[in-house]
Amino acid sequence: MIKLTSSTKVLGLVGHPIKHSLSPVMQNAALEACGLDMCYLAFDVQPGSLEGAVRGMISLGFAGFNVTIPYKESVAKLLEEIDEEARLIGAVNTVVIRKGIAYGYNTDGRGFLESLREKGVKVKDKKIVVIGAGGASKAVTVAAALAGAQKVTLANRTLGRAQEIAEQMSTLGVDSKAVALNGKDLRNELAEADIVINATPVGMFPEDNVDPIVDIDCVRPDTVVCDLVYRPRNTSLLKAARRKGCITVGGLGMLLYQGAEAFRLFTGVKPPVDVMRRALEVGL
Numbered sequence: 688m689i690k691l692t693s694s695t696k697v698l699g700l701v702g703h704p705i706k707h708s709l710s711p712v713m714q715n716a717a718l719e720a721c722g723l724d725m726c727y728l729a730f731d732v733q734p735g736s737l738e739g740a741v742r743g744m745i746s747l748g749f750a751g752f753n754v755t756i757p758y759k760e761s762v763a764k765l766l767e768e769i770d771e772e773a774r775l776i777g778a779v780n781t782v783v784i785r786k787g788i789a790y791g792y793n794t795d796g797r798g799f800l801e802s803l804r805e806k807g808v809k810v811k812d813k814k815i816v817v818i819g820a821g822g823a824s825k826a827v828t829v830a831a832a833l834a835g836a837q838k839v840t841l842a843n844r845t846l847g848r849a850q851e852i853a854e855q856m857s858t859l860g861v862d863s864k865a866v867a868l869n870g871k872d873l874r875n876e877l878a879e880a881d882i883v884i885n886a887t888p889v890g891m892f893p894e895d896n897v898d899p900i901v902d903i904d905c906v907r908p909d910t911v912v913c914d915l916v917y918r919p920r921n922t923s924l925l926k927a928a929r930r931k932g933c934i935t936v937g938g939l940g941m942l943l944y945q946g947a948e949a950f951r952l953f954t955g956v957k958p959p960v961d962v963m964r965r966a967l968e969v970g971l
């Protein structure tokens with residue numbers, strides 16, 4: 688147990704709602720394992736109160752904080768500086784406060800890339816299909832573009848949102864297009880894909896007993912299939928992909944490594960990834 692004293696540095700998480708977040712157990716386990724005089728607390732910030740919460744954390748000398756739904760986009764305008772990846776994603780999930788100045792980062796995309804790397808999967812020169820065009824899709828798509836993906840195809844229920852991300856990918860020099868969620872165009876793209884990513888909540892608990900959002904018949908056995916959903920860990924998509932012989936990557940790794948990267952930014956200390964993973968597994 689971390690011993691709280693008058694010199695303990697505080698880290699926070701702001702969101703609404705916040706009750707089910709696993710970040711406090713993961714981050715506190717890491718702080719304790721590293722023997723740091725810091726603690727991590729979750730704050731349910733009511734709509735309309737974000738600015739006051741951020742100003743308060745800066746005034747109180749917090750070392751930093753994470754940001755989750757629904758504030759990842761709106762927090763940006765309250766910060767002094769935003770790093771390039773967070774700016775491209777249009778969302779901030781980690782804020783570090785140095786000498787009273789708030790710096791915004793987004794570790795979601797890097798967390799996803801690290802979850803691939805631990806399975807020996809690289810995105811450089813790969814053809815990627817991303818299903819969904821919300822915040823998670825944007826984070827993994829920008830990270831894949833910055834890591835040298837050859838082609839990124841976005842498929843979404845609301846085609847216009849996929850088109851917006853595809854246009855941004857093109858400005859980053861990536862071959863990119865948007866296709867409808869069901870249809871021949873998506874089937875053709877899936878057949879060509881090296882990596883397929885579900886970035887929608889389809890398959891998430893408690894509605895986990897559903898058909899996979901990806902028609903797995905269209906995917907090759909050497910395609911890597913990823914699901915950003917982490918509850919359950921073994922989604923219907925991952926089960927179907929494994930039956931086909933595909934390498935699969937679940938959402939827990941992204942959750943772990945976005946937290947590990949945030950820990951490194953907050954503390955400057957190498958994150959104890961195994962401790963953080965165990966805390967998440969127990970929390971789940």
Ligand code: NAP
Pocket residue numbers: 795818819820821822823824843844845848886887888889891915916917938939941942943945
């Ligand atoms: P979001 O911003 O609300 O976007 C959701 C996306 O899913 C939208 O593109 C939406 O399409 C699509 N969608 C929702 N319900 C659908 C359905 N029934 N059929 C087809 N498409 C549907 O959410 P998000 O923040 O991107 O999160 C997406 C998923 O990623 C969630 O399951 C979340 O838990 C997971 N996630 C995981 C991590 C991690 O660390 N592993 C991090 C972030 C998010 P429309 O545009 O048509 O509405």
